[in-house]
Amino acid sequence: MIPAPDQALHHISMPSSNPYVSEYEDELGKTVEHFREDIKALRTGRATPSLLEGVQVEVYGTKNPVKALGNINVEDSQSMTVTPWDKNIMKSLEKAVEEADLGVGVVNEGDKLRIKIPEMTEENRKEMVKKLNEKLENARIAVRHIRDDIKQSIEKAEKDKEISEDDKFRYLKSLEEEIEKTNNNLKEIRDKKEEEIMKV
Secondary structure (H helix, E strand, O other): OOOOOOHHHHHHOOOOOOHHHHHOHHHHHHHHHHHHHHOOOOOOOOOOHHHHOOOEEEEOOEEEEHHHOEEEEEEEOOEEEEEEOOHHHHHHHHHHHHHOOOOOEEEEOOOOEEEEOOOOOHHHHHHHHHHHHHHHHHHHHHHHHHHHHHHHHHHHHHHOOOOOHHHHHHHHHHHHHHHHHHHHHHHHHHHHHHHHHHOO
16 A cells, blocks of 8 residues: 655645656656756857866776866866866866867866866757756656556555545546656746757
8 A cells, every 4th residue: 555645745836646757756856856956067169167167087997077076166167177186086086077078178287287178069969959958757767667657556545445546536636647747847948948059
């Protein structure tokens, strides 16, 4: 039996009458957050620390995000520098940024790494939007899998006589509403990012 939903879980306008959705609330939230983080590194033609968000640098046997290893300084709209606290990691830092394939120029200046953001052409921008749409599709697939799991739980509960047929239809309806809300949220994040990419 699924326990009665905890009211505290419904701060994100969850349908409080659906304990099956409540059980997967965290997973749906994480899918949206993962998408938000995942698209940060898509280039918008302007220098921004979020461009390095997904870059992991291998230092002393462990992988670390760039921001944990030094200062990121945006110098102008087309360039920024990373000054590591430990100069011995310059080579590893340079290698990590180059291998991340961000479409930027990388210059090792000895004490800091200079990152030059080339002007984006119309073609670059369209390519970035294409990548953005691929990432959106992956997020939607993840949401669809969660939806299928919840749907199965509801249908099984009715089959096992834990809930009535009326309950089943009510729960399935509120499930669809929640999934639609999540997909709309993903689309809003995607549209905002496209605007940034296409902005000249």
